[in-house]
Amino acid sequence: MIEKEKATEILERGLKLSQADQTELVLLEEDTKLTRFAENVIHQNVAKYDHTLFARAVLGKKVGVAVTNGIEEDDLKKVVGDAVEIAKNLEDDPDFESLPTSPDAEKVSGFYENTSTFSPEDRAFWVAEIVKKCKEKKILATGALEITNQGLTVTNSLGIRQYFEGTEAYLSLTSSKNSQSGWAQGLSRDVNEIDLDNITETAIEKTLRSEDPMELPPGEYTVILEEAAVASLLLFLGFLGFGAKTFIQGRSFMAGKIGERITGDNITITEDPFLTQMPGIPFDYEGVAKKKVTLIEDGIARGVVYNSYYANKADQKSTGHALLPNNPYGPYPKNMVIKPGNSSMEEMIKSTERGILVTRFWYINFLNPMRTQITGTTQDGTFLIENGSIKSAVKNMRMGHSILEAFSNVEMMSRKRKVCPQFGVVMYIPAMKINKFNFIE
Amino acid sequence: MIDFDRISEVALNQTKSLGATYADLRVVHTRDESIRMKNGIPELIDRSESLGFGIRVIVRGCWGFASSCDLNPENVNRVSQLAVKIALASSKVKKNDLVLSPVEKIVDTYQTPIQIDPFKISLKEKLTYLLSLYDLTKKISGLRSFESFMDFREQKWYFASSGGSKIEQRIIQSGAGISALAMRSHREMGRRSYPNSSGEYQTRGYELIEMLKLEENSERVAEQAKALMDARTCPSGIKTIVLDGAQVSLQVHESIGHPLELDRVFGAEKNFSGTSFATVDRLGKLKYASDMVNVVTDPTYPSGLGTFGYDDEGVKAGKSYLIQNGVLVGYLTSRETASMIGKESNASMRAEDWGDVPIIRMTNTNLLPGKHTLTDLISEVDDGIYMETVSSWSIDDNRESFKMGTEIGWEIKNGKLGEMIKNPTYSGNTTEFWNSCDGICNEKHWKVWGTPNCGKGQPAQNMRVGQGASPCRFRKVKVGE
CATH class of the missing domain: 3.30.2290.10 (PmbA/TldD superfamily)
Structure with missing residues (x-):
C-alpha cells in the first residue's frame, strides 16, 4: 500500500x-x-x-x-x-x-x-x-x-x-x-x-432445518424478518429517497414530508458511520468530514444526506456523503442504522400464532418505486411458525410489498443487531416482526 | 507503449519455473468517455483510463489468479509468484485436478469494425447534439426532466498463454439514450426512455449515435411520459402478452442466458449469483421452449455488445446452439466446465477488465428471428397487453420464477391496440413461459440489444453483453399484481 x-x-x-x-x-x-x-x-x-x-x-x-x-x-x-x-x-x-x-x-x-x-x-x-x-x-x-x-x-x-x-x-x-x-x-x-x-453452524442449522419444505399459498402473512432481510428493505428505501438528489427533484418518498409521519413510531433510522460496529470512513469522496444524520425519528421524516453540490442547491450544509466524482447518483448514506427494539428472536417467534420466518431476500427490484413497492423471493431458510414455534420449512415465496408500509406495521424488534453488508452499503440492523406482509406467489 | 512481449515472457517463464502446468496473461488498457446531460445542463462528463495485467495459473491442479496496475517487469515477476502461491493455497481444499478442454494455439489480431472513431469526435460536437435533443422537448409543459447520455469505450487487449497463443484485440463500444420524466407528485410519475431504459450499446463507433435517431424520438418519449401519469393501471389476470424486442431481450438474458452458464449450473455461483434449474442431466431432453424457439450464443455477430474475436481464455469466438427447436442443447462454457461435459469451450469466458478473473458470461445470446410481423402478433390477440421497454426484473436463484415490469403498455382488444397502461407487469415460470411462445417477429424487427451492466461474480464484475431479439407473443400469462 x-x-x-x-x-x-x-x-x-x-x-x-x-x-x-x-x-x-x-x-x-x-x-x-x-x-x-x-x-x-x-x-x-x-x-x-x-x-x-x-x-x-x-x-x-x-x-x-x-x-x-x-x-x-x-x-x-x-x-x-x-x-x-x-x-x-x-x-x-x-x-x-x-x-x-x-x-x-x-x-x-x-x-x-x-x-x-x-x-x-x-x-x-x-x-x-x-x-x-x-x-x-x-x-x-x-x-x-x-x-x-x-x-x-x-x-x-x-x-x-x-x-x-x-x-x-x-x-x-x-x-x-x-x-x-x-x-x-x-x-x-x-x-x-x-x-x-x-x-458455519448457523448456515448448517438452517440447511438441516429446511428439509421437506411445504408450499404455502400467496397472501398476507405475519413475518419475522431476520436482520439481512430487513437490511434489504432498508437498502432499497435508501436508493429511493435518503439522498438529496432524489429529495430535491421530488422523486423521494421524503420529499414534502419532512416533519410528517411516514412509518410506525417505533422506527428510527440514522446514518452513522461512526458506530463502533460499522466499517465507516470518517470523510466522503470530496473530503468533507461526515456527520451523523437522522433520517427517520420515531416514524417522522427528518432529513436526507447531502454532498456539497446538492447542499448548495438546497441551501443546506454537506453532511459528508458524496460518492466518487464520476458517478451520477448524488449523495448516498452508506452506513444506515435502525434503532433496536427490546425483544429477542425467541420472543418474536413465541408471540406469533401463524407467520413466516425469513432468513433473507433474493434479487429484489422495484415494482412501483413511487409507492416504495418491491418484489423478490425468500432464500436460504424460510420457515412456517405456528403457535409460537417453528413448525416446518417452507418453499421460497415471492413477496410484493411497500417498504414504508412494512415499516408502518412493525410489531416487535430485536434488541440484538447485526452488521449487514449489501452492495457496498453496510447497515446495522435488528430483526423485525411485521404484520400484514404480502406474498404474491 | 506497452512492451507486451517482455511482460508475457517474464510472467510465463516465472510461473513455469514455479511449477505451473498452465498459465495465461492478459494486459488490458481500457479508455472510457461518458457524457450525461439533464435538462440541457451537463450533469457528469468524465474520461477515464485503466491499464494493468492479470496472471492466471494452474498449479497442482488448481487455479490461482493475481493482478496489478503496475506493469514494471519486477512487479510482473512478483505478481506471477503470488498467483502461484494462491494456486498452491487453493490446492489445500480440492477434490480433483481440473482439466481444460483443448484449444488451438493462436497468433492473431482482431478488431471490431467501426466507421467513425468516437474518440475523434470533439466533446463540443457531442454536447451540442445532446443539447439539441433537450431543445426539442422544452416546449412540452409538465416535464420534470429530460436526460440524455453517450458512452464510449475502447479496450485494447493482449493475451499470451503457456500453450503458445499470442493474441491482440481492439474493441470499441458506443452507447446512447434518452429518457423523460413527468411528475405531479412523487406518487404520480411517468417515465419513458428510448431505445431502452439503459439506452442502446453496440460494438460500433460514433455511427451508432447517428443510427439511433434520438432526435426523432425525443418528443415522443416526452409526450408518453406525460400521458403515463393519467394512464390506467395494469389489469390483473391471465392474458396473452406481446413483448417488444427490448423486453424479450431482457427475458432471454434472465431466463435463458443466465441459467445456461455452466459454472452456475455446477453450483459455483450458489452463494452470490444463484444456481440453475437447467441441470446437465436435462441436456438434450428438456423442452425449454416451444418448437419455434431457437437460441444461439454468437460472439461473432457483427455489432453486438458481446461481440469479440477471442474470449479471455484465448478461445476463438464461434456460434453454437443453446436451444434448438425448443430443446435444451447447449450451455455457455469455459475450457474447464466444457471438459466436465465432454465438450469444447464455446468462448464464453470473459473478464470485465485486467484485474478480474475470467468467469462464464453471456456474449450475444440471440433468439433467432421467426416469421411474424408485429401486426400479425397483435392482430391474432382478442384480449391481451402489448408491453414495451424494460423497467423492472426479478428472478429467483434457480432462474425459474420471475416477475418483470415494463415502462408502458397498451391493451389489445380484438386484434387492435387500445388504451395506454402504466406499470404493466407479468410473471411466470421460465419453461412454462417459453413454451407458451407462439409468435416471434421476423428479421425486420430483429436486432441485438446491448446490456451494459450485467452483474455476476465476486469481486463483482459488470459485463457488457448482447441479446438478439424481436417482439414475441406469449399465451396465458399472469399479468398485474
Whole structure:
C-alpha cells in the first residue's frame, strides 16, 4: 500500500500541475484478496491491486472529471489536463458554487494488521474448517472469504487534506443439501472478529432445518424478518429517497414530508458511520468530514444526506456523503442504522400464532418505486411458525410489498443487531416482526 | 507503449519455473468517455483510463489468479509468484485436478469494425447534439426532466498463454439514450426512455449515435411520459402478452442466458449469483421452449455488445446452439466446465477488465428471428397487453420464477391496440413461459440489444453483453399484481 506521506505528495504535485480555478484530487487504493469455494472445494482464488486517481477541475461554474489508474508524473499531467479540457467545453452549471471546505475528519481506527496480513494459506485454512464441518453433516459449502486493504486520500485546492487507511474481512457462506439451503455472513475490519464457528453452524442449522419444505399459498402473512432481510428493505428505501438528489427533484418518498409521519413510531433510522460496529470512513469522496444524520425519528421524516453540490442547491450544509466524482447518483448514506427494539428472536417467534420466518431476500427490484413497492423471493431458510414455534420449512415465496408500509406495521424488534453488508452499503440492523406482509406467489 | 512481449515472457517463464502446468496473461488498457446531460445542463462528463495485467495459473491442479496496475517487469515477476502461491493455497481444499478442454494455439489480431472513431469526435460536437435533443422537448409543459447520455469505450487487449497463443484485440463500444420524466407528485410519475431504459450499446463507433435517431424520438418519449401519469393501471389476470424486442431481450438474458452458464449450473455461483434449474442431466431432453424457439450464443455477430474475436481464455469466438427447436442443447462454457461435459469451450469466458478473473458470461445470446410481423402478433390477440421497454426484473436463484415490469403498455382488444397502461407487469415460470411462445417477429424487427451492466461474480464484475431479439407473443400469462 502507498504510505500516507507518499499519497499526499502525489496529490500535492497534481494540484500544482492544474490550471483550473479549483482542483480536487482523490486517490483510491485497493488491495483485494478473495477465496471462493463451491461444492466443498476452492474454485476461484484471486488477488488484485489497483490505485485510481480522480481529478475534478473547476473553471468558474464548469466542472470536468477525469480518471486514471496511473500515478506517474505524465499520468498526473494528463488526468488534470483532461479534467480542465472537459470543463472548458461545458456550459455553466448554475447550481455549482464551489468545491467544499472541511475541517479535518475525526480519526477512526480502521486498520488491523492481522487482517492486512491474512494470507492465501490463512484463507484456505478457514475454508477447510468450514468444509470439514459441512462434510460431517453431508452438506455442501459454497461461499466467499474476502480480505481488503483500502487507502483513501482526498485533497483540494481549498485546503482539504484527508487520509484514511482501513482493512475489511467478509465471509459469506451458503450451505446446501439437495434443494435445502442455509446462509450466514460476517463482516469486520478485524478478521479475528469474524465468528467462523457461529457463521458455519448457523448456515448448517438452517440447511438441516429446511428439509421437506411445504408450499404455502400467496397472501398476507405475519413475518419475522431476520436482520439481512430487513437490511434489504432498508437498502432499497435508501436508493429511493435518503439522498438529496432524489429529495430535491421530488422523486423521494421524503420529499414534502419532512416533519410528517411516514412509518410506525417505533422506527428510527440514522446514518452513522461512526458506530463502533460499522466499517465507516470518517470523510466522503470530496473530503468533507461526515456527520451523523437522522433520517427517520420515531416514524417522522427528518432529513436526507447531502454532498456539497446538492447542499448548495438546497441551501443546506454537506453532511459528508458524496460518492466518487464520476458517478451520477448524488449523495448516498452508506452506513444506515435502525434503532433496536427490546425483544429477542425467541420472543418474536413465541408471540406469533401463524407467520413466516425469513432468513433473507433474493434479487429484489422495484415494482412501483413511487409507492416504495418491491418484489423478490425468500432464500436460504424460510420457515412456517405456528403457535409460537417453528413448525416446518417452507418453499421460497415471492413477496410484493411497500417498504414504508412494512415499516408502518412493525410489531416487535430485536434488541440484538447485526452488521449487514449489501452492495457496498453496510447497515446495522435488528430483526423485525411485521404484520400484514404480502406474498404474491 | 506497452512492451507486451517482455511482460508475457517474464510472467510465463516465472510461473513455469514455479511449477505451473498452465498459465495465461492478459494486459488490458481500457479508455472510457461518458457524457450525461439533464435538462440541457451537463450533469457528469468524465474520461477515464485503466491499464494493468492479470496472471492466471494452474498449479497442482488448481487455479490461482493475481493482478496489478503496475506493469514494471519486477512487479510482473512478483505478481506471477503470488498467483502461484494462491494456486498452491487453493490446492489445500480440492477434490480433483481440473482439466481444460483443448484449444488451438493462436497468433492473431482482431478488431471490431467501426466507421467513425468516437474518440475523434470533439466533446463540443457531442454536447451540442445532446443539447439539441433537450431543445426539442422544452416546449412540452409538465416535464420534470429530460436526460440524455453517450458512452464510449475502447479496450485494447493482449493475451499470451503457456500453450503458445499470442493474441491482440481492439474493441470499441458506443452507447446512447434518452429518457423523460413527468411528475405531479412523487406518487404520480411517468417515465419513458428510448431505445431502452439503459439506452442502446453496440460494438460500433460514433455511427451508432447517428443510427439511433434520438432526435426523432425525443418528443415522443416526452409526450408518453406525460400521458403515463393519467394512464390506467395494469389489469390483473391471465392474458396473452406481446413483448417488444427490448423486453424479450431482457427475458432471454434472465431466463435463458443466465441459467445456461455452466459454472452456475455446477453450483459455483450458489452463494452470490444463484444456481440453475437447467441441470446437465436435462441436456438434450428438456423442452425449454416451444418448437419455434431457437437460441444461439454468437460472439461473432457483427455489432453486438458481446461481440469479440477471442474470449479471455484465448478461445476463438464461434456460434453454437443453446436451444434448438425448443430443446435444451447447449450451455455457455469455459475450457474447464466444457471438459466436465465432454465438450469444447464455446468462448464464453470473459473478464470485465485486467484485474478480474475470467468467469462464464453471456456474449450475444440471440433468439433467432421467426416469421411474424408485429401486426400479425397483435392482430391474432382478442384480449391481451402489448408491453414495451424494460423497467423492472426479478428472478429467483434457480432462474425459474420471475416477475418483470415494463415502462408502458397498451391493451389489445380484438386484434387492435387500445388504451395506454402504466406499470404493466407479468410473471411466470421460465419453461412454462417459453413454451407458451407462439409468435416471434421476423428479421425486420430483429436486432441485438446491448446490456451494459450485467452483474455476476465476486469481486463483482459488470459485463457488457448482447441479446438478439424481436417482439414475441406469449399465451396465458399472469399479468398485474
